[in-house]
Amino acid sequence: MKKRREKGNVFVIPAIIWIFVFTIFPLVYSFRVSISRVSYGKITGLAGLSNYIRMFGDYRFWGTLRFTLIFVLISVVATTFLGLGLALVFNRKMRGLKFFRSLLTMPLFTAPVALGYLGVMMFYEENGPVNVLLKYLGMGKVPWLSHPWWATLAICMVDVWQWTPFAFIILLAGLQSISDEIYEAAIIDTSSGWAVFRYITLPLVSPVLGTVLMLRLVDAFKVFDVPFSLTSGGPGTATRTLTFYIYTQGLRNFDLGYASAMAYFLLAITMVIGMLFFRRYRELYE
Amino acid sequence: MSKKRHGIVEILLWIVVVIVVLWVISPFYWAVITSFKKPSDVFRLSSIPWIQFQPTLNNWQTEFNQRGPEITRGLLNSVTIAVGASVLAVFLGSLAGYGLARHRYTKWRNQSMSFWFLSQRFLPPAATVIPFFLLMKSLKLLDTQIALILVNTTFVMPFAVLIMRDMFKELPVELEEAAWVDGCSRWQSFVRIALPLAAPALVATVIICFAFAWNEFLFALVLTYKKASPMTVVIAGTEHTQGVQFWYVSTRLLLAIIPPTILALTVQKYIVRGLTMGAVKG
Amino acid sequence: MRKMSLIVSVLVILGLLFSFSLVWAQEGASELEIKTADAAFEAADKGNPDPAWKGQKLTIGVYSAGPRGAISGPLYFWRPYFEKLTGATYDIVEIPFAELREKIFTDLMTGTGTYDIIVGPSWFYGDYISNDWIIPSDKYLNDPRMPKWEPESILPPLQELYSWGGKWVGFNNDHDGQVLYYRRDILNDPKWQEEFKKETGKDMPVPPKTWEEVYEITKFFHGKDWNGDGEPDYGITMHLKVAGQGFFHFMALSAPYVVSPAPGDDPKKVTRYHNVYWFDPETMEPLVNTPGFVEALNMLLKLSKTGPSAMWGWSLGEAWDAFLRGKAVICFSWGDVGSLSQLPDQSSIKGKLGVAPIPGSEKYYDLETKQWVEKRNFVANTVGASWHGVISKFSKNPDLAAYFLSWQATPTINHWNVVWGWTGVDPGTLYDLLQPTGKSTIEEYVATGYDAEDAKQFVSAYEEMWYKYPLKQSYLRIPGTPEMWEIWDIHLSEAVTGQVTPEEALNRTAEDWNAIIDRLGRDQLKKIYQEAIGYKPE
Structure with missing residues (x-):
């Protein structure tokens, strides 16, 4: 068998080479930039750790980090649990389910840039569709785009709209793979639907839940397009994500050293969170 | 369980269906009606054509007459880039996925390697975009579809690796073992047995990767000027100094969603099956 | 299920065909527009285009607003005239407004030289000048090949935007102020x-x-x-x-x-x-x-x-x-x-x-x-952009670029752009103001669709602000x-x-x-x- 094991390299090596070629250079380059003084794209000297130190005194950095964390928390939790809820509701035989499911894939293909602009119309405060709907439901005028907290919520809603279907489809698939016999046995033992869910469904579906959470986490940390086109990060910097701030600092203001330092910080955060998750994921799987 | 209770559940279920469908559809509906509105009607509350506002074909006509070539080029570029990137990513990803599923690597553990692949998705794009620009410039690939195919492949491949790894793990290994006894090499068994069995999953992965590459905006913006600009950049072009041209956002959004939707609808059962296998059986 | 998706795809394709079938008459420039533009073209100074320019091609970077949109529109409109004039042509590269800076500065910073001409906002000048990224228009003012334009006709507060240290750097085009x-x-x-x-x-x-x-x-x-x-x-x-x-x-x-x-x-x-x-x-x-x-x-x-x-x-x-x-x-x-x-x-x-x-x-x-x-x-x-062209230092054909910009800056053509509102070129020169201060008449504005009183108020307000305000x-x-x-x-x-x-x-x-x-x-x-x-x- 030893010979075969060696041969396995053939399979992974192309992908590894590819990633080395296309990500190692950018990574090394931006690391070098992050410890340099850069002016208009030209490295003019060594900055040591000063770009990293600058981060700690930059209130805007902490503000964007705070928003990023709030956003990640709200939207990851909301998409996953809405997706799970819908998946539980639709985990049954019914007509038109497949059509329903493919309808739900449409948001995944909507370019987030366009979605943000569409949001400007949907969340229009003076008699926009969302506010009119809320008026019928007896709520007052909601300042969706002109108030920091509501703007945060608006961004989260757009993200939830786009990604709930993703969670739903994967989780539904997960649920449907649980065999009926397990349920039948469980229903004989207990009559409480909650108990069935808590002790049977949840443990069985949790590996999938882990995957969904993981993928959503990684992507939510990088969100850029929607705040960019819906609120431009405003009012003030209330809805600026860290990625957005890195982008502005690096590509608009060409303060590349600082931008790269922040990018490394963001990379570190996501890696740590990812690793913690992955460890848990591993425990569940192996 | 009584019949009556069953009926109530059924009704509740359909209420949920209706709400969810409305929730998903409403932005598209709004895009459709906005694309038929005069600019001065866009922010006036009106949602029913002919009754609340007089629809006009102006926006569509102007788009096709004045922006036709650009939009066609954008769509073609998007298709080329997304297809190219997803096929490449899935090709490399299925090889690596197969390796990870069937072999035990001694130098690095399989799990660490999987995580390493996934970790490529953590990279904040804003940090890598300038190095990529310089790289593509020195390779003379600026404003080419190739540059974007390469970049998108890099970003979607981790996804492909993980999904394909899970797919192959799920396939019964016995068939391949029988082939090895018959003298097939690993490579042959991969091509002749494993790949055909995983075909539906392969298609599904291509589609997911396609969606990611289709929506990519930042790199497309920086690495292209005109010839290779995909649809996302064309959409962003609706904002100019006289404000966002919402009516054109709507037309372009609708045009941009057509190709992937057709793709998704025609092969949707593969998507769902692929996702099922990938996510469920680790 | 397959039936369902088939039906949907067919519907979508039908919808597409339907929308394509909507494309009929080419709309765009009106007859009057073409007539007046032809006249402006005839009347404008043409300088002496260098025959060597024939067959050459420029690239112009501008924010994206399309062939009939503000600022980028006139570039499309005048292209056939330019081709007739010089035998050369140009590519228009449209850049989404929000990404103008990263796109243009990246190009200049790395010396890529994609754009010969940048039609940009005036707030780029600090970077242009301190990095020595542009060729000042001054160099071409007395060049016999170039069409004559009149920098002095630009109203005084705006002249500041087109010049640097007493020298002209940009080419007359748009004039902004609130x-x-x-x-x-x-x-x-x-x-x-x-x-x-x-x-x-x-x-x-x-x-x-x-x-x-x-x-x-x-x-x-x-x-x-x-x-x-x-x-x-x-x-x-x-x-x-x-x-x-x-x-x-x-x-x-x-x-x-x-x-x-x-x-x-x-x-x-x-x-x-x-x-x-x-x-x-x-x-x-x-x-x-x-x-x-x-x-x-x-x-x-x-x-x-x-x-x-x-x-x-x-x-x-x-x-x-x-x-x-x-x-x-x-x-x-x-x-x-x-x-x-x-x-x-x-x-x-x-x-x-x-x-x-x-x-x-x-x-x-x-x-x-x-x-x-x-x-x-x-x-x-003079808040705003006052969009106008500059020549990139990395241009491979700066003379031709200068020719194009000078020609667009000539009074006749620039004024034509101003009176046709869709061009997004706003008034700000003596020949845009009404007589007696200026050289234009209300009829010129009315002809393009302005209401007479609206236009009078509009142009006079700018005249008063830029011509008569003390500071x-x-x-x-x-x-x-x-x-x-x-x-x-x-x-x-x-x-x-x-x-x-x-x-x-x-x-x-x-x-x-x-x-x-x-x-x-x-x-x-x-x-x-x-x-x-x-x-x-x-």
């Missing part, structure tokens, strides 16, 4: 005037001359149903969203509170304390948190209460829309509002437009004596300008949405500006700043 737009029909309506008097005890000041007067009017009209649609309407409409160009509002509004006339016989003289707006030219200390700015920001906040609160989240399109469809009685903005108001698709106020030069203030803050002076102060502004606000043209404006924009947005107090917002702006100045090099910026505003240390 003026006050109001509803002529409503403000002149005796019924409303009477009601105004009843409510405030004063005559309605029409048109309002100062921001204080503007506030009285917008406060009076806000919340009343003055357009008769059954809903309460707005007093003012502004755009204050981050990155929605809202800070230009504040820039125009604050000018009279901050810019003070120089003592002595020349009020226009730039001294350390007078006729300065951005920085103390001796120390590069930002002036943005001085009392004049604070007072102005309080005025902006007061004004913003007389409009829909939603405008804190608006960008300029939404704000103009509220004025153009008759929901707001006043707005202040660029020439675009004047030309858009004449388009039936976008506006319901054609024939009802009143235009006045930008209001002044009842008092101004003297930076030298550190005291308020209770005197009316009027300051012309002008200087334009910020130092490296880092876009970054400074962006930060300012954010802090202003924080102030209007109540996240911080006005003083705090402005103090933070000053702090951040100081940090940028120190990062980029205070002494170097000081030198460029002094050069840009024409300040000579005593």
Whole structure:
């Protein structure tokens, strides 16, 4: 068998080479930039750790980090649990389910840039569709785009709209793979639907839940397009994500050293969170 | 369980269906009606054509007459880039996925390697975009579809690796073992047995990767000027100094969603099956 | 299931075919447009195009607005004429507005040289000049090959934007500055005037001359149903969203509170304390948190209460829309509002437009004596982009580029662009102003679809501001300008949405500006700043 094991390299090596070629250079380059003084794209000297130190005194950095964390928390939790809820509701035989499911894939293909602009119309405060709907439901005028907290919520809603279907489809698939016999046995033992869910469904579906959470986490940390086109990060910097701030600092203001330092910080955060998750994921799987 | 209770559940279920469908559809509906509105009607509350506002074909006509070539080029570029990137990513990803599923690597553990692949998705794009620009410039690939195919492949491949790894793990290994006894090499068994069995999953992965590459905006913006600009950049072009041209956002959004939707609808059962296998059986 | 998806795909394809079948008659340039353009082409000076240019190709970078959109439109329109003239042609590369800076600066920074010509905003000059990225237009002014254009015809405050240190650097095209737009029909309506008097005890000041007067009017009209649609309407409409160009509002509004006339016989003289707006030219200390700015920001906040609160989240399109469809009685903005108001698709106020030069203030803050002076102060502004072309230093064919830009800058062609509102080229030269000051006539504007009175008000307002106002606000043209404006924009947005107090917002702006100045090099910026505003240390 030893010979075969060696041969396995053939399979992974192309992908590894590819990633080395296309990500190692950018990574090394931006690391070098992050410890340099850069002016208009030209490295003019060594900055040591000063770009990293600058981060700690930059209130805007902490503000964007705070928003990023709030956003990640709200939207990851909301998409996953809405997706799970819908998946539980639709985990049954019914007509038109497949059509329903493919309808739900449409948001995944909507370019987030366009979605943000569409949001400007949907969340229009003076008699926009969302506010009119809320008026019928007896709520007052909601300042969706002109108030920091509501703007945060608006961004989260757009993200939830786009990604709930993703969670739903994967989780539904997960649920449907649980065999009926397990349920039948469980229903004989207990009559409480909650108990069935808590002790049977949840443990069985949790590996999938882990995957969904993981993928959503990684992507939510990088969100850029929607705040960019819906609120431009405003009012003030209330809805600026860290990625957005890195982008502005690096590509608009060409303060590349600082931008790269922040990018490394963001990379570190996501890696740590990812690793913690992955460890848990591993425990569940192996 | 009584019949009556069953009926109530059924009704509740359909209420949920209706709400969810409305929730998903409403932005598209709004895009459709906005694309038929005069600019001065866009922010006036009106949602029913002919009754609340007089629809006009102006926006569509102007788009096709004045922006036709650009939009066609954008769509073609998007298709080329997304297809190219997803096929490449899935090709490399299925090889690596197969390796990870069937072999035990001694130098690095399989799990660490999987995580390493996934970790490529953590990279904040804003940090890598300038190095990529310089790289593509020195390779003379600026404003080419190739540059974007390469970049998108890099970003979607981790996804492909993980999904394909899970797919192959799920396939019964016995068939391949029988082939090895018959003298097939690993490579042959991969091509002749494993790949055909995983075909539906392969298609599904291509589609997911396609969606990611289709929506990519930042790199497309920086690495292209005109010839290779995909649809996302064309959409962003609706904002100019006289404000966002919402009516054109709507037309372009609708045009941009057509190709992937057709793709998704025609092969949707593969998507769902692929996702099922990938996510469920680790 | 397969049946279902088949049906859906067929439907989608049918829908597509249907929409493609909608494409019929080529719309676009009208007959009159072509006729007048042909005439302008004939009349314009053509210089002596070099035969060697035949078959060559330029690349022009411009923000994306399409073949009939503002600023990029005329480039498409004139291309066939240019081909006829020189045998050369050009590619137009459209860049999304929000990404203009990264795209163009990346190109210049890396010396890629994609663009021969950049049709950009004037706030790029600080970076252009300090990095030596462009070829000044001065070099070509007396070149016999080039068509003759008249830089001196550009109205004085705008000349500053096209020149650097006494030399011409850009090529005449667009002219931006904010003026006050109001509803002529409503403000002149005796019924409303009477009601105004009843409510405030004063005559309605029409048109309002100062921001204080503007506030009285917008406060009076806000919340009343003055357009008769059954809903309460707005007093003012502004755009204050981050990155929605809202800070230009504040820039125009604050000018009279901050810019003070120089003592002595020349009020226009730039001294350390007078006729300065951005920085103390001796120390590069930002002036943005001085009392004049604070007072102005309080005025902006007061004004913003007389409009829909939603405008804190608006960008300029939404704000103009509220004025153009008759929901707001006043707005202040660029020439675009004047030309858009004449388009039936976008506006319901054609024939009802009143235009006045930008209001002044009842008092101004003297930076030298550190005291308020209770005197009316009027300051012309050139806020905005004033989009115009420059030649990239990395161009492989700068002469041909210069030829194109000079030709577009000639009085006949530039004026043609101005009178046709869709080009987005706003008036700002002597040949755009009406006789006797200028050389144009009202008929020229009416011919392209303007209402006569609207056009007269429109052009005269600009004439008064740029030709007769005693003072002008200087334009910020130092490296880092876009970054400074962006930060300012954010802090202003924080102030209007109540996240911080006005003083705090402005103090933070000053702090951040100081940090940028120190990062980029205070002494170097000081030198460029002094050069840009024409300040000579005593």
